[in-house]
Amino acid sequence: MKRAGFLYEKLLDRELIRDAIIKASRKKRRRRSVRRILNNIDHYVDELYTMIANESFTPSPYRRFQIKDGATQKVREICCPKFYPDQIVHWMMILVLEPVFMRGMCETNCGSVPGRGAHYGKKHIEKWYKLDRKNTKYCAKLDIRKFYPSSKAPAVMQELRHVIKCKRMLRLCETVLNSSDGLPIGNYTSQWFANFLLQRLDHFIKEVLHIRYFVRYMDDMCLWASSKKLLHRAVKAIEKFLAGLGLVLKANWQIFPTAARAVDFLGFRFFREKTTLRKNLALRLRRRVKKTYKHTQKTGRVRARDAAAVMSYCGWLKHAHCHGFFVKYVKPYVNFKKLKEAIRHEARIRARTAYCVGNAAQPRTV
Numbered sequence: 001m002k003r004a005g006f007l008y009e010k011l012l013d014r015e016l017i018r019d020a021i022i023k024a025s026r027k028k029r030r031r032r033s034v035r036r037i038l039n040n041i042d043h044y045v046d047e048l049y050t051m052i053a054n055e056s057f058t059p060s061p062y063r064r065f066q067i068k069d070g071a072t073q074k075v076r077e078i079c080c081p082k083f084y085p086d087q088i089v090h091w092m093m094i095l096v097l098e099p100v101f102m103r104g105m106c107e108t109n110c111g112s113v114p115g116r117g118a119h120y121g122k123k124h125i126e127k128w129y130k131l132d133r134k135n136t137k138y139c140a141k142l143d144i145r146k147f148y149p150s151s152k153a154p155a156v157m158q159e160l161r162h163v164i165k166c167k168r169m170l171r172l173c174e175t176v177l178n179s180s181d182g183l184p185i186g187n188y189t190s191q192w193f194a195n196f197l198l199q200r201l202d203h204f205i206k207e208v209l210h211i212r213y214f215v216r217y218m219d220d221m222c223l224w225a226s227s228k229k230l231l232h233r234a235v236k237a238i239e240k241f242l243a244g245l246g247l248v249l250k251a252n253w254q255i256f257p258t259a260a261r262a263v264d265f266l267g268f269r270f271f272r273e274k275t276t277l278r279k280n281l282a283l284r285l286r287r288r289v290k291k292t293y294k295h296t297q298k299t300g301r302v303r304a305r306d307a308a309a310v311m312s313y314c315g316w317l318k319h320a321h322c323h324g325f326f327v328k329y330v331k332p333y334v335n336f337k338k339l340k341e342a343i344r345h346e347a348r349i350r351a352r353t354a355y356c357v358g359n360a361a362q363p364r365t366v
Helices: 014-024 032-039 041-053 083-103 118-131 153-163 167-177 188-197 199-208 228-243 279-299 304-318 323-329 336-361
Strands: 063-069 074-080 138-143 213-217 220-225 254-257 263-265 268-270 275-277
Touching: 014 041, 014 083, 032 041, 032 083, 041 083, 083 167, 083 188, 118 213, 118 263, 118 268, 138 228, 138 263, 153 167, 153 188, 167 188, 188 199, 199 213, 199 228, 220 228, 220 263, 228 254, 275 279, 279 304, 279 323, 304 323, 304 336
Parallel strands: none
Antiparallel strands: 063 074, 138 220, 138 254, 213 220, 263 268, 268 275
């Protein structure tokens, strides 16, 4: 593949810097520190332009905290970078690097990629189950152990040098990567670097191991084949490939027949003839519906965040065979008209804020 050059020069574009500030400020415009930047955006565009031109960007110390993520309550350490200049510089980098990363990306890589997601991967799996029962007879389910902390800067830089020849852009990437041990969960760049680090693995699985049906969602992978033997060979080859990147598969990888057991992946359970919601996702939906119902009964109004959450969960139900679940656990307790009104009200407030920000961000003419 031909390496991309003259990437750093693309960062020296005031319109790109302005666009990065606006995009980085989404859902943060009520913060005082963000409003300060937006209210004087021309000044900060000039500051960032000078910083990038002089290669003087230095990452700020992270604000670190822990969260319990999802229904499993898995503890994750979050590294929160400062809005200015760090988050804006991260956005500038990805606006320039995204076409480079997308150029060699596998079609069935569907995690943290614009236009792709759980439903994108689900459509592929359902299509394969329907059209090729023989070659989806067995499934291998794999997961990489502590993927983000284990993805070290030298391994990522080695992969970046295969596709980028712009030395100044490589130095900027290395500066961001060296700001933490591993890929910090919280940087906008981390999800892109993580996906890119495994890009060669995707092609290795498809083109060298000849696994026709394969989906990766960040560090979770599912492979389908007509025999267990073929999948066992593939798992051994993948373990060896990952060792070269300093990564290790979790020891709980499994290979099983898809006719006897559902594949629990992407928030769904894939049976041969139907697709249902994952159990912990269904449980979270029931809890959110119950919480929203109680609050509405008590106060007579619906909070926008509850309304958005319930509508989002119901969107998952539309993509699964869960009509009985909807009728029993959702429909009796949810007034969809009130939910939509609450979301519209919040959207109007956000639109007014965005309008004010957009006007403030317009370049001044003399």
